[in-house]
Amino acid sequence: MEKKKIEEVFSILNKTWPDAKCELEHNNHFQLLIAVVLSAQATDKSVNKALNPLYTQYPQFSAQDLVKMGEEKFLNTIRSIGLAPTKAKNCLKLANMLQENFDGKVPLNRTDLEQLPGVGRKTANVILNVLCGMPTMAVDTHVERVSQRIGLVPATKNRLEIEEGLLKALPKKYAIKAHHLLIFQGRYHCTARNPKCETCPIEHLCLKRGVVTH
């Protein structure tokens, strides 16, 4: 897609979703990190719902608190989230590693983040974007689907290629917010099934690649 059109796409998305931001509730860096780990193959809504009672009781719940709490109790808290046993294990390992190697704090650089259990490139991208305002692009299911439907990147299943393609194509002005704009567009408008093309503000620019119309 031409640069001018991409600029227009993001300008419209920015007006459509002025409040686009990370929807995982958190009061500190550690809470965001475990929320992102827990959100793999689960919705942000389900993660917020599971963690909400814990954070109401302990607003500054930390790595140290999780280590003290232990795996079994934490697993009971997050049981409603998909893949809970594996995620609980990873969160405990992660909290222990933060305690041992990082004084209980979340490291804010890619190399250290990606060494933490359950933390991959996508999670590191979210943390660096949300906590450090870095222009990273975490490619989740929404970003993958929407960016290819619109035609911002070529059709591919390779998420690293999508990430690199988007970072290259994005207007600098929207580099930090673009990830949230694409997620909001995918979550609330360009849904996996039955995207609302007929009322879409970028319909005139979109390739609608792979969209099935009846």
Ligand code: SF4
């Ligand atoms: S026109 Fe349709 S496919 Fe394109 S972004 Fe809008 S809802 Fe998605």
